[in-house]
Amino acid sequence: MHLNFFQAMGGFNVKNISTLNPGYICPQCSLVIHDPVQLSECGHRQCQSCTPIEQQATITCSVCQTQTRTHQLMIDRGFKTEMQSLPIECILCSWSGQLRDYQQHFTLLHPHPICPHCNQSFQSLQHFNQHHLQQCQQRHQLSIDCLLKPFGCHQQIARDEKQQHYLSEQHQQAAVTLLRQIIAQRQQQSDASISCLPQDIEDRLDC
Numbered sequence: 366m367h368l369n370f371f372q373a374m375g376g377f378n379v380k381n382i383s384t385l386n387p388g389y390i391c392p393q394c395s396l397v398i399h400d401p402v403q404l405s406e407c408g409h410r411q412c413q414s415c416t417p418i419e420q421q422a423t424i425t426c427s428v429c430q431t432q433t434r435t436h437q438l439m440i441d442r443g444f445k446t447e448m449q450s451l452p453i454e455c456i457l458c459s460w461s462g463q464l465r466d467y468q469q470h471f472t473l474l475h476p477h478p479i480c481p482h483c484n485q486s487f488q489s490l491q492h493f494n495q496h497h498l499q500q501c502q503q504r505h506q507l508s509i510d511c512l513l514k515p516f517g518c519h520q521q522i523a524r525d526e527k528q529q530h531y532l533s534e535q536h537q538q539a540a541v542t543l544l545r546q547i548i549a550q551r552q553q554q555s556d557a558s559i560s561c562l563p564q565d566i567e568d569r570l571d572c
């Protein structure tokens with residue numbers, strides 16, 4: 366019975382989500398993909414439970430807006446196997462391990478999940494996930510803009526998730542942008558100062 370909660374809720378809610386390759390994150394539920402289905406027209410993947418295969422004839426990819434017919438969609442077994450060894454940190458405790466063991470860990474250790482931000486307890490993982498992702502006021506209040514926002518990092522980070530955020534791809538990209546700007550500035554400055562140097566030093570710099 367408990368195992369079905371994972372199926373119903375979409376993906377896996379994990380603490381280190383921002384360190385994982387974006388290809389492992391479901392664009393529908395923003396969690397680690399559970400039972401990946403690959404959209405055949407564009408190649409993007411999402412959870413089976415986030416994909417209305419029986420209800421709709423076509424689905425629109427929320428990443429690239431490409432439409433795929435649902436009739437031949439099925440679980441991408443190879444990708445699912447590849448994901449089993451992903452390093453995972455439990456959203457609720459200090460447990461870390463591989464994705465293959467996370468479901469069992471969660472079912473055994475957290476049958477009634479308690480929100481780490483506001484201490485509210487929940488009857489099921491599904492309720493907790495909904496709360497954690499959308500409703501938890503405490504979590505949203507604690508979220509801040511990244512310092513590198515002016516350089517292209519637009520993620521909101523919870524204070525206790527800073528370390529993970531700094532390792533995320535978007536943040537690293539922003540850090541590179543920042544560095545490039547600093548280097549460009551330095552170059553401008555040193556170009557300017559070089560042209561003010563006495564002629565003999567300038568000659569030496571040339572060779």
Ligand SMILES: [Zn+2]
Nearest residue numbers: 391394412415
């Ligand atoms: Zn999903």
Ligand SMILES: [Zn+2]
Nearest residue numbers: 407409426429
């Ligand atoms: Zn797509």
Ligand SMILES: [Zn+2]
Nearest residue numbers: 455457458460
């Ligand atoms: Zn745990």
Ligand SMILES: [Zn+2]
Nearest residue numbers: 480482483501
């Ligand atoms: Zn909460």
Ligand SMILES: [Zn+2]
Nearest residue numbers: 511513518536
């Ligand atoms: Zn950032």
